[in-house]
Amino acid sequence: MSSPEENAALAAELAEKEAAARALAAEIAALRKRLGGPVSPLAPARFPALAPVAGVTLAADAAGVRYKGRDDVMLVRLEAGSVLAGTFTRSSTRAAPVLWCEARLAALATAAPAPRAIVVNSGNANAFTGAAGTEAVERVARATADALGLAPGDVMMASTGVIGEPLPAERIEASLSRLAAGLSTETWERAARAIMTTDTFPKGATATVEIGGTPVTVSGFAKGSGMIAPDMATMLVFIFTDAAVRPPVLQALVSALTEQTFNAITVDSDTSTSDTLIVGATGQAPMAPIERAESPEADLLRGALGTVMRDLAIQVVKDGEGATKLAEITVTGAESDRAARKVGLAIANSPLVKTALAGEDPNWGRIVMAVGKSGEKADRDRLSIRFGDIPVAEAGWVAPAYSEAAGAAYMRRQELEIGVDLGVGPGRATVWTCDLTKRYVEINADYRS
Amino acid sequence: MSSPEENAALAAELAEKEAAARALAAEIAALRKRLGGPVSPLAPARFPALAPVAGVTLAADAAGVRYKGRDDVMLVRLEAGSVLAGTFTRSSTRAAPVLWCEARLAALATAAPAPRAIVVNSGNANAFTGAAGTEAVERVARATADALGLAPGDVMMASTGVIGEPLPAERIEASLSRLAAGLSTETWERAARAIMTTDTFPKGATATVEIGGTPVTVSGFAKGSGMIAPDMATMLVFIFTDAAVRPPVLQALVSALTEQTFNAITVDSDTSTSDTLIVGATGQAPMAPIERAESPEADLLRGALGTVMRDLAIQVVKDGEGATKLAEITVTGAESDRAARKVGLAIANSPLVKTALAGEDPNWGRIVMAVGKSGEKADRDRLSIRFGDIPVAEAGWVAPAYSEAAGAAYMRRQELEIGVDLGVGPGRATVWTCDLTKRYVEINADYRS
Numbered sequence: 016m017s018s019p020e021e022n023a024a025l026a027a028e029l030a031e032k033e034a035a036a037r038a039l040a041a042e043i044a045a046l047r048k049r050l051g052g053p054v055s056p057l058a059p060a061r062f063p064a065l066a067p068v069a070g071v072t073l074a075a076d077a078a079g080v081r082y083k084g085r086d087d088v089m090l091v092r093l094e095a096g097s098v099l100a101g102t103f104t105r106s107s108t109r110a111a112p113v114l115w116c117e118a119r120l121a122a123l124a125t126a127a128p129a130p131r132a133i134v135v136n137s138g139n140a141n142a143f144t145g146a147a148g149t150e151a152v153e154r155v156a157r158a159t160a161d162a163l164g165l166a167p168g169d170v171m172m173a174s175t176g177v178i179g180e181p182l183p184a185e186r187i188e189a190s191l192s193r194l195a196a197g198l199s200t201e202t203w204e205r206a207a208r209a210i211m212t213t214d215t216f217p218k219g220a221t222a223t224v225e226i227g228g229t230p231v232t233v234s235g236f237a238k239g240s241g242m243i244a245p246d247m248a249t250m251l252v253f254i255f256t257d258a259a260v261r262p263p264v265l266q267a268l269v270s271a272l273t274e275q276t277f278n279a280i281t282v283d284s285d286t287s288t289s290d291t292l293i294v295g296a297t298g299q300a301p302m303a304p305i306e307r308a309e310s311p312e313a314d315l316l317r318g319a320l321g322t323v324m325r326d327l328a329i330q331v332v333k334d335g336e337g338a339t340k341l342a343e344i345t346v347t348g349a350e351s352d353r354a355a356r357k358v359g360l361a362i363a364n365s366p367l368v369k370t371a372l373a374g375e376d377p378n379w380g381r382i383v384m385a386v387g388k389s390g391e392k393a394d395r396d397r398l399s400i401r402f403g404d405i406p407v408a409e410a411g412w413v414a415p416a417y418s419e420a421a422g423a424a425y426m427r428r429q430e431l432e433i434g435v436d437l438g439v440g441p442g443r444a445t446v447w448t449c450d451l452t453k454r455y456v457e458i459n460a461d462y463r464s
Numbered sequence: 465m466s467s468p469e470e471n472a473a474l475a476a477e478l479a480e481k482e483a484a485a486r487a488l489a490a491e492i493a494a495l496r497k498r499l500g501g502p503v504s505p506l507a508p509a510r511f512p513a514l515a516p517v518a519g520v521t522l523a524a525d526a527a528g529v530r531y532k533g534r535d536d537v538m539l540v541r542l543e544a545g546s547v548l549a550g551t552f553t554r555s556s557t558r559a560a561p562v563l564w565c566e567a568r569l570a571a572l573a574t575a576a577p578a579p580r581a582i583v584v585n586s587g588n589a590n591a592f593t594g595a596a597g598t599e600a601v602e603r604v605a606r607a608t609a610d611a612l613g614l615a616p617g618d619v620m621m622a623s624t625g626v627i628g629e630p631l632p633a634e635r636i637e638a639s640l641s642r643l644a645a646g647l648s649t650e651t652w653e654r655a656a657r658a659i660m661t662t663d664t665f666p667k668g669a670t671a672t673v674e675i676g677g678t679p680v681t682v683s684g685f686a687k688g689s690g691m692i693a694p695d696m697a698t699m700l701v702f703i704f705t706d707a708a709v710r711p712p713v714l715q716a717l718v719s720a721l722t723e724q725t726f727n728a729i730t731v732d733s734d735t736s737t738s739d740t741l742i743v744g745a746t747g748q749a750p751m752a753p754i755e756r757a758e759s760p761e762a763d764l765l766r767g768a769l770g771t772v773m774r775d776l777a778i779q780v781v782k783d784g785e786g787a788t789k790l791a792e793i794t795v796t797g798a799e800s801d802r803a804a805r806k807v808g809l810a811i812a813n814s815p816l817v818k819t820a821l822a823g824e825d826p827n828w829g830r831i832v833m834a835v836g837k838s839g840e841k842a843d844r845d846r847l848s849i850r851f852g853d854i855p856v857a858e859a860g861w862v863a864p865a866y867s868e869a870a871g872a873a874y875m876r877r878q879e880l881e882i883g884v885d886l887g888v889g890p891g892r893a894t895v896w897t898c899d900l901t902k903r904y905v906e907i908n909a910d911y912r913s
Contacts, residue, residue, distance in 0.1 A: 022499060025495055025498055025499050026499060028495060029492065029495040029496065029499065032488060032491055032492050032495065033492060035488060036485065036488045036489065036492060039481060039484060039485045039488065040485065042481055043478065043481050043482060043485060046474055046477060046478040046481065047478065049474055050471060050474050050475060050478065104836075105837075105839075106833070106836030106837055107835070107836050107838075107839075107840070107841065107842045107844070108832050108833070108835055108836030108842065108844045108847070109836070109844070142829075142832075143829065143832050143844070143857070143860065143861060144860075144861060145845065145859065145860040145861040147861075177829075178829040178832070178833075179828070179829050179832075179857070179861065179862050283815040283816060285814050285815060285816045285830075285833060285834070285837065286833065286836065286837035287833065288832065288833055288836050365734055366732040366734060366815070366900075366904075366908070367732060367734045367908060370904075370905050370908035370909040371908070371909065373905065373909040374908070374909030376909065379628070380591075380592065380626075380627040380628050381734075383557050383591075383592050383627070383628075383737065384555070384557070384627075384734060384735065384736065384737055385734070386556070386557055387553075387555030387556050387557030387558070387735065387737050388554075388555055388734065388735035389556075390554075390556075391556070392556065393556045393557065395556070395557045395558070395592070396594065398557070408592070408628070410594065411592060411593075411594040412592065412593060412594040412596075412628065413628050450909075451815075451905060451909075452905060452909070453902040453905045453906065453909075455815075455819075455905075456819050456822065456900060456901060456902045456904075456905060457902065459815070459816060459819035459820070459823070460819040460820065460822040460823030460825065460899075460900070460901070460902075
């Protein structure tokens with residue numbers, strides 16, 4: 016304990032240093048803005064070379080929707096005979112383009128031919144824009160259809176960016192002739208970059224597999240990194256394959272894989288009004304169409320599609336706002352797979368777990384807390400926790416051989432594996448999250464653009 | 465765009481400033497530690513004068529459980545004839561003292577006399593401590609009973625602090641004769657301070673009401689502010705009244721009021737393994753016992769008890785780790801009160817909403833997003849949002865008269881009222897939250913003690 020005089024001097028010193036820290040933070044923010052922001056430390060070294068997919072052409076253009084001097088619209092064209100599947104945000108305040116796409120996919124149930132074009136813009140999410148939002152969607156669909164010689168119902172759409180502002184549809188319309196003229200089999204990276212908002216790197220993944228002797232390709236790209244004022248950084252994913260597959264089989268594979276990939280990741284637990292995943296299969300590979308979801312052929316396609324989806328999902332977490340750590344959390348011994356996923360997400364979304372990751376703090380007590388709050392069955396006295404191969408807690412207490420030093424050393428890794436066994440059943444699930452850093456707060460609170 | 469050389473120079477300048485910021489942050493943390501940490505800017509000017517409650521005596525002592533040089537145990541004694549009610553954490557990894565208290569209250573159903581003592585320690589939560597934890601609870605109960613001439617089953621207990629470490633029961637045992645000798649009707653503030661962990665101020669509240677011409681007092685205190693490594697900062701609440709009331713009536717009042725107060729606040733969405741609320745009614749006021757929860761007398765007691773519980777709950781939010789803003793979020797027009805509360809908590813727990821509060825950013829799009837993710841019914845085109853009296857959004861779009869300047873000015877207040885109408889039913893609820901600041905991350909990640 017210090018005297019009141021000493022305390023007053025310390026308090027004055029503290030106030031001075033706090034003011035200096037605020038000034039420094041403003042300078043750092045300004046520098047980051049001039050540099051275009053830092054790339055996530057978890058980013059891959061480069062965008063992967065995506066294998067072209069027969070029947071798929073892409074183009075990107077600078078329409079000036081909101082950003083200046085960069086591509087902000089992209090167009091994908093699929094050859095006739097393609098089929099589509101998709102999954103969308105479960106938000107009850109879904110954006111206008113999401114409602115449009117859901118209606119297009121619902122129409123497929125009547126055996127109508129699948130949409131043949133996907134047009135996407137960044138800079139404006141066309142979300143919470145009332146009737147004007149629906150009109151803008153219809154205008155862009157009509158213009159895209161005109162440019163490609165299709166009907167408006169053949170066009171899928173997604174938008175990401177600021178919400179509550181009217182979408183300047185005329186700027187996208189003005190780009191469409193250039194987009195249609197620029198379609199190519201090779202434009203993957205430009206397309207991936209055109210849909211970025213707060214992303215610090217473009218995200219692509221590719222896989223090949225032989226199905227009945229025929230080589231089949233799956234290539235796709237994604238954007239998403241959390242959210243930033245005033246942009247709402249939606250997750251958008253577009254994946255294409257030349258496999259031949261019946262529409263209900265493709266939808267079944269995509270729905271099941273979404274649960275294990277894009278619905279098993281979290282950056283900040285917040286759900287965009289615009290999340291959209293579209294998978295197109297052109298059927299251009301010389302093979303008989305896959306007729307059943309339970310078949311060896313479907314398993315092969317599931318494997319390739321799952322590889323691409325998992326890769327893209329993990330890249331989204333690695334680009335989480337302010338992220339410096341990736342954590343893979345595997346929960347076993349739950350009552351069911353669904354229960355395991357819920358426990359995993361309770362851990363992955365816990366601010367206290369995520370700040371512990373940021374601080375490289377082997378704070379397993381917070382994992383116990385998160386298991387407890389999940390609402391799923393767990394037996395406190397059978398619960399066990401591992402960091403990688405290190406047993407941390409078992410039988411309701413700290414593991415006898417565990418040392419804090421070993422735990423702390425493990426936490427210094429950039430990519431972490433956390434294992435939790437609940438000891439009550441056969442259910443298991445894996446989820447991915449990133450840490451919660453001061454930079455996350457900074458991005459989302461301190462520096463309005 | 466700058467040249468590569470300019471960019472490299474900017475990047476070097478950025479790296480230098482980032483290093484300086486880290487060094488400064490460490491100095492600031494060290495200063496804060498020497499000063500004992502700052503008090504929340506939302507703290508009340510002083511601890512209120514709590515009215516004594518006939519039949520209640522309290523004592524505090526420095527047992528040295530973990531902290532040095534401060535009180536860390538407190539004891540409450542209730543006169544014979546008192547009744548008790550309580551609510552506890554719903555965590556499935558509940559701490560040993562919580563299981564003990566739940567068993568004591570369950571025994572009341574057999575019309576056994578209510579427990580007459582409450583002993584609480586800070587510094588160690590006795591959570592996730594296996595069989596040793598249960599033994600420690602039994603030792604402390606026995607020692608407390610011996611010191612007061614009661615049976616061990618007459619003793620309620622709570623512990624808060626580090627988890628996973630054995631509770632040094634012998635230190636609490638050694639304090640009990642001093643505690644018993646020090647019992648007084650006036651020791652409220654010392655008791656409130658003895659149970660603090662990461663709290664920056666002690667929390668007390670008091671109310672009086674006349675029931676059938678008899679003045680009745682309700683006084684209580686609480687602790688809780690979030691969590692901090694390696695302590696798990698549980699919420700503990702102890703409230704006392706001299707009202708005469710039947711045990712089931714008291715329990716009904718307490719359970720219903722908990723939903724509207726302590727279960728309607730959130731700091732970081734994380735649930736402690738130890739949350740405990742105990743309400744004791746001594747029956748020393750000269751009145752006939754309240755026999756029914758639906759009666760004018762019960763309504764009067766509900767009013768006084770609700771005032772104290774709401775006051776304490778809001779004080780816990782005001783002491784949220786790193787908090788600089790208090791937000792009261794009222795949701796109306798929901799399908800049910802339960803649905804309104806769920807939507808309110810989805811908004812109150814959203815990291816994007818909470819960082820917007822910290823940044824004084826009137827980002828209503830994030831509120832739309834949080835409503836959408838709640839899973840409850842909402843009509844995007846009927847949704848309306850208000851900041852205080854300012855209409856922000858209505859009928860699915862920004863309100864015609866809304867100006868960003870007015871929203872930004874409102875957000876600079878320290879205490880904010882956010883209104884959300886869902887437009888689908890009669891349900892309503894109010895919840896309270898604080899902002900998410902860099903200081904929260906700092907407390908929970910950067911500086912391990």
